[in-house]
Amino acid sequence: MNINLKITKKQMEFINAGEDEVLFGGAAGGGKSYGQIIDALLYALKYPASKQLILRRSFAELDKSIIRSSLAVYPREIYTFNFSSHTGRFINGSIIDFGYCAASSDVYQYQSAEYDVIRFDELTHFAEWQYVYLLSRLRGASEYPRQIKSTTNPGGIGHSWVKRRFVDPAPQRTCFVSEEGLKRIFLPSFLSDNDFLCKGDPDYEKRLLALPEREKKALLFGDWNIFEGQYFTEFDPRVHVIEPFEIPRSWRKYRTVDYGLDRLACLWIAVSDDGSAYVYREFCESNLPISAAAREILARTPKDEDVYATLAPPDLFSRSQESGKSKALLFSEFGINFTKTSNDRECGWLAVKEMLCAEGRGSIRIFKTATELIRCLPALTVDKLRPTDCATEPHELTHAPDALRGFAIFHTRPSSVDGAVRRQWSRDMWEDYYAADKEGKKYLKEKYGEPN
Numbered sequence: 384m385n386i387n388l389k390i391t392k393k394q395m396e397f398i399n400a401g402e403d404e405v406l407f408g409g410a411a412g413g414g415k416s417y418g419q420i421i422d423a424l425l426y427a428l429k430y431p432a433s434k435q436l437i438l439r440r441s442f443a444e445l446d447k448s449i450i451r452s453s454l455a456v457y458p459r460e461i462y463t464f465n466f467s468s469h470t471g472r473f474i475n476g477s478i479i480d481f482g483y484c485a486a487s488s489d490v491y492q493y494q495s496a497e498y499d500v501i502r503f504d505e506l507t508h509f510a511e512w513q514y515v516y517l518l519s520r521l522r523g524a525s526e527y528p529r530q531i532k533s534t535t536n537p538g539g540i541g542h543s544w545v546k547r548r549f550v551d552p553a554p555q556r557t558c559f560v561s562e563e564g565l566k567r568i569f570l571p572s573f574l575s576d577n578d579f580l581c582k583g584d585p586d587y588e589k590r591l592l593a594l595p596e597r598e599k600k601a602l603l604f605g606d607w608n609i610f611e612g613q614y615f616t617e618f619d620p621r622v623h624v625i626e627p628f629e630i631p632r633s634w635r636k637y638r639t640v641d642y643g644l645d646r647l648a649c650l651w652i653a654v655s656d657d658g659s660a661y662v663y664r665e666f667c668e669s670n671l672p673i674s675a676a677a678r679e680i681l682a683r684t685p686k687d688e689d690v691y692a693t694l695a696p697p698d699l700f701s702r703s704q705e706s707g708k709s710k711a712l713l714f715s716e717f718g719i720n721f722t723k724t725s726n727d728r729e730c731g732w733l734a735v736k737e738m739l740c741a742e743g744r745g746s747i748r749i750f751k752t753a754t755e756l757i758r759c760l761p762a763l764t765v766d767k768l769r770p771t772d773c774a775t776e777p778h779e780l781t782h783a784p785d786a787l788r789g790f791a792i793f794h795t796r797p798s799s800v801d802g803a804v805r806r807q808w809s810r811d812m813w814e815d816y817y818a819a820d821k822e823g824k825k826y827l828k829e830k831y832g833e834p835n
């Protein structure tokens with residue numbers, strides 16, 4: 384039987400990519416999902432009785448896109464699809480399961496499953512741990528090649544981890560080996576790759592051109608240097624990330640900590656004589672009990688480095704019901720005494736924003752060695768329900784910024800609490816403030832008094 388298919392050059396490249404993990408990512412309409420469907424078909428036919436899984440985040444997306452297109456493309460003579468189990472079967476015994484992970488825990492439904500190839504469509508809609516968990520479902524007794532092949536646009540909740548995993552480590556279209564020894568490759572996709580769409584719908588590009596700037600960058604140009612709903616839009620690595628230098632002894636030094644068993648983040652920050660702050664060291668690690676966390680922090684602080692205060696959020700000072708002791712007390716038993724900061728999130732974030740906008744006094748700069756903070760800060764997104772706050776998901780991004788927030792509120796508060804009683808800012812005032820540019824912020828401060 385002959386199947387008459389035409390594919391683009393880029394789709395061919397995706398189909399031929401034999402790396403353990405492949406990402407085909409970029410502009411909307413480049414032909415990524417279609418490439419995924421064809422690749423799955425060719426694999427199923429080449430490897431009899433093979434098993435593949437194609438995933439989307441929600442069932443509606445799966446049904447409307449991948450299932451529909453595969454039914455349109457896969458020849459009925461060799462392929463049947465079961466609508467209740469979402470399984471497609473080929474006459475050579477190969478199967479494709481079509482799945483979705485609407486709730487975070489949905490990945491566990493694949494706990495006992497085995498696949499030769501797992502395919503994610505719109506990978507940035509997934510969390511990294513879901514991807515990594517499903518990586519472990521790649522196994523089987525056959526000698527077929529095992530791969531995870533994904534397609535996506537930039538943007539979405541998973542933007543930053545996908546970018547970090549595939550886009551940042553090596554030039555595009557260049558295979559590289561991850562720390563775990565897996566081969567990865569990123570293949571970029573552009574609208575111009577897809578003649579079928581460009582010729583069939585010449586106005587499509589014009590419609591993408593009409594999108595707001597950030598969406599346009601992501602969807603028309605397939606640009607990865609965007610963050611959808613980025614909270615710290617003022618963060619600019621060219622300005623804020625600097626080469627390390629030796630911190631003068633006279634500068635006041637702080638440590639600021641965010642601690643939970645899931646993750647410890649500790650930043651070392653020095654304040655210059657002119658009042659600018661420099662994050663000069665960081666330590667972030669998961670699963671450390673208090674004794675180990677304290678030990679690691681102390682081990683990273685040279686004996687002759689005089690730390691003025693170690694800042695920690697108020698929740699570390701609340702007593703545990705079992706031991707009657709607070710985490711702060713336990714840390715002090717292991718040699719670190721905390722100074723309590725404020726847990727007012729919005730004021731804290733605002734203080735961080737102020738520091739990012741400032742030059743000289745009140746500014747913040749980050750040594751390029753503080754890679755976790757540099758990765759997480761620009762990746763935080765705006766909370767959908769409270770636009771003045773940033774989202775607490777993905778949780779792994781929040782720790783280093785939370786530690787910075789503790790410092791920022793501590794560092795900026797004293798100057799603003801001096802003297803006069805100030806008016807309490809309402810949420811509306813805060814929203815106006817966040818939306819304003821530099822001049823606007825100055826005006827609002829004059830109008831309402833210093834933020835509090």
Ligand SMILES: Nc1ncnc2c1ncn2[C@@H]1O[C@H](COP(=O)(O)OP(=O)(O)OP(=O)(O)O)[C@@H](O)[C@H]1O
Pocket residue numbers: 389390391394409410411412413414415416417418534535536572577579580
């Ligand atoms: N090789 C091809 N032959 C025929 N039509 C194609 C081919 N490749 C892509 N198309 C068509 O082009 C359109 C866009 O392709 P596709 O949906 O794969 O793009 P995409 O990159 O996944 O887009 P998005 O980023 O929006 O998900 C679809 O209508 C698809 O059917």
Ligand SMILES: [Mg+2]
Pocket residue numbers: 415416417504534
């Ligand atoms: Mg698609």
